Amino acid sequence: MQSLSRALTVLAELNREERPYGVTELAGTVGLHKSTVHRILTTFCAHGLAARVDDHRYTARDGLAALRPPVKRPSAPEHTLIALGRRLGRLVVLAKPLPKATGLVLQVAAVADGDRGAAEVRALGAAAVLPGDAVSLRRSALGRAYLSALPVEQVSGTPDLLDTLRRIRATGFAHNSRPVASLPRMVAVPVRARDGSCAGALGAELTQPGSVDELRRVVSVLRSGV
Incomplete structure (x- = not known):
């Protein structure tokens, strides 16, 4: 302990002052032998707490902060999802388009599950929906919300799909009444970039089948986050 x-x-x-200190100066100030101070400073340099300016002078580098592990802060999309998930108390999913070369057009970009943030969901594997999951374009609410916001001339499909997309454009949201792959029953709205183009889709789990009031409330909350 000594x-x-x-x-x-x-x-x-x-760390008292932002300047280099000589070994002799430090030894005299703290009342230790120069060789002892030199060994301590060498150890500090090895662990990023100090840096050697020249043969006999040292300066503090990051202080005690260097001992702390780096903190992963939520990205802007994750931060928004965490807030929406907590507000709704349910699963919220952000899906984004992938490069065409990958063979997938949409994938889950971030997830929040009630009081759990996106990073925690990933770490715990607590939700069936995880970042990186593929999203069905034509069957899921997320996929259809995304398609509805694309230029009409860019979207092809069956007459039923095109009719569904017209209704989504009129209402501003899409929903599916049953689970699709790993996605639960969801309602989704398009997410637009600053230039007005479609950047993806934002969706939330529906927990009460047939509840129009729930649908309206969730859509209103989702729109506040896009």
């Missing part, structure tokens, strides 16, 4: 106390004393002094 060696730890000495090291912390040197570290505190090294």
Whole structure:
């Protein structure tokens, strides 16, 4: 414990001012032998707590912050999903288009599940829907919401699909009454980029079959996040 106390004393002094310190100066200030201070400073340099300016002078680098592991902060889309998921108390999914070369047009980009954020869902595998999952374009609410926001001339399909997309354009949302692959019953709205192009789709789980009030409430919350 004595060696730890000495090291912390040197570290505190090294961080007192934003300037290089000489070994002799530090040793005199903290009351330790120069060789002891030199060994401590060498250890600090090895762990990113100090940097050597020249043969006999050292400066604090990142201080105690260097001992902390890096914190992964949610990206902007994940932060929005976390807020929407908590507000709705249910699964919320963001889907985005993929490069055509991959063979998939849409995939799940981020997920939030109630009080759990997107990163936590990924870590726990707590939801059936995970980032990277493929999204059905024509069968899922997310896929149809995305298609409805594309230029009409770019979308082809059966008469039933085209008629469905016309209704979605009129109402502003899509929904599916039954699960599709890993996706549950969902309602979804298009997500647009700043230039007005379609950037993906945002959807939320529906928990009450046939409830128009629930559908309207969820759509209103989703639109506040796009």
